[in-house]
Every structure is written in C-alpha cells, then in structure tokens.
Amino acid sequence: MALTNNAISFSSVGQTFLTGSGSVTALDGVTVTVAQHEFVAVLGPSGCGKSTLLRLTAGLMKPSKGTVSVFGKEVTMPRDDVGIVFQKPTLLPWANVEDNVVFPVRHKYGRVTTEDREQARTIIETVGLKGFEKRLPSELSGGMQQRVGIARALFLNPDILLMDEPFSALDALTRDAMGFELLRLWQASPKTVLFITHSIPEAALLADRILVLSERPGRIIADLQVPTARPRDESALRTPEMQDFSAELRSLLIRKEAA
Numbered sequence: 001m002a003l004t005n006n007a008i009s010f011s012s013v014g015q016t017f018l019t020g021s022g023s024v025t026a027l028d029g030v031t032v033t034v035a036q037h038e039f040v041a042v043l044g045p046s047g048c049g050k051s052t053l054l055r056l057t058a059g060l061m062k063p064s065k066g067t068v069s070v071f072g073k074e075v076t077m078p079r080d081d082v083g084i085v086f087q088k089p090t091l092l093p094w095a096n097v098e099d100n101v102v103f104p105v106r107h108k109y110g111r112v113t114t115e116d117r118e119q120a121r122t123i124i125e126t127v128g129l130k131g132f133e134k135r136l137p138s139e140l141s142g143g144m145q146q147r148v149g150i151a152r153a154l155f156l157n158p159d160i161l162l163m164d165e166p167f168s169a170l171d172a173l174t175r176d177a178m179g180f181e182l183l184r185l186w187q188a189s190p191k192t193v194l195f196i197t198h199s200i201p202e203a204a205l206l207a208d209r210i211l212v213l214s215e216r217p218g219r220i221i222a223d224l225q226v227p228t229a230r231p232r233d234e235s236a237l238r239t240p241e242m243q244d245f246s247a248e249l250r251s252l253l254i255r256k257e258a259a
C-alpha cells in the first residue's frame, strides 16, 4: 500500500496533569509521525501515557508542551474525522444497535436523516451484525457490543481510527476473530489506525509498525516495523523471525526506565 503523507504528527509533545497532590507527567518529548493508512500499534506499561496519546490525537485535550498535528494542521479542538473505540464499548443502554451507531450524528446535528440510517445499516452489516439493528446492548454478547462500538466509530467514515485496547475485555477466541475482522475492514476501507494494546501477539499480527513507550513519563523507546509481510495469520507468529521480534518487544517492555 502506498504511504503518501503524514496523517498524525507529534512534535516534542509533553503532557503533565495537575492533581490534588501535585502533578503527573504522562508523556515527555514524544516525537513521531504516522503515515496515512498506516496501522500502528502502541505498547507500553500501565499508566505510561498510551491513552493520553490517543486523546491528544483526537483533540480531547491540548498538550502541555509541543504540538500534535493531524493531516498537517495543529489539533486544537476535538476532531470529527477521528473515530475512537474504547476498551468498553460505552453504548447507550436504552438505545438499540442502530440508534447507538447513528448517535454521533444525532449528537452533532440534533437529527438523523433517512440516509444516515441507511448508512448505519450498511456499516452494521459490515461489522457482521445484520439482523441485530433493533436489539438493545443488553441483548448482545461482549464481542457483539464491541462490534457496535466499532460500527459507531466507523459511521462518519473517519480518516483516522483510534483504538484504546478495544478487544481486551473479550475472551481469547473472540479477540482473535475481532482482530482479523478489523484487518478486513481496514483493508476494505483503508484508514490510519493507532491501536493501543498490552498484547505483543496482537500488536505483531495486526500492525505495520509498533511503538514501544517507556514507563511514565512515557517516551518512545522503540519504533519498529513488523518484519513479516501481510497477509498474516496465527502461524506467522511461530516463524523464527517473529519469535525473535516478539522477544525483542518483551525485553523492551520489561526494561525499567527511570521515571
């Protein structure tokens, strides 16, 4: 796939939060670019600032230092062209699947058109939930709920998809299936993906490239291309090349960085 321009760019970004007892520096000196349509996974210890990285990209907060740009423009407010999928699907419990998917439009414009509903039904079918449009979240399995969250993030056809441990609450089999489902969607409608995970195999299977963050304050300690070409299935993880790569990632993740 031709990688043309930069979709996301962090330049010397630092993020410090003021707390009741002082301050917490979540990110420090982060400089990185992500090309359009690249699939980048982010690995790092708990609390090292991975979610902060996503929130800054989405414009949900402004960095304390440095600049974050999307398609060459500094991010100064929440962006419409960015879809976010969280660890828990955060669906409206009283709204059916279709109403949950069209929620971004209702929230933004205060109304939902017939075309919006048609578009929602197409996306619901794309994520494998045809026939479940009128079901409530409580009537769906965890994997199905997460598909609704993905459909909602894809609904406005964002150029950038930010995923914060999207499959970590799912059982192992569903998680693997959802990963391959995501790759299918990504290949059918290319997007720039920033994907946070704690799972080395998940990162290695899905991503083009992996960023490894240090312990807090999060700094990028490695920026590595996944060495195996696509398409990949589970057997790709068993090659000597990928085993070495996974071992390298493991050793980076256990390396203690001074805070």
Ligand SMILES: Nc1ncnc2c1ncn2[C@@H]1O[C@H](COP(=O)(O)OP(=O)(O)OP(=O)(O)O)[C@@H](O)[C@H]1O
Pocket (backbone or CB within 6 Å): 017, 018, 019, 024, 025, 026, 044, 045, 046, 047, 048, 049, 050, 051, 052, 053, 216
């Ligand atoms: N709004 C906030 N106010 C104060 N501290 C915050 C805020 N948001 C994040 N933090 C702190 O910043 C640090 C980084 O948080 P962040 O959620 O980005 O980490 P993470 O790498 O995504 O963690 P995890 O892997 O556990 O989800 C943490 O110590 C967190 O407590």
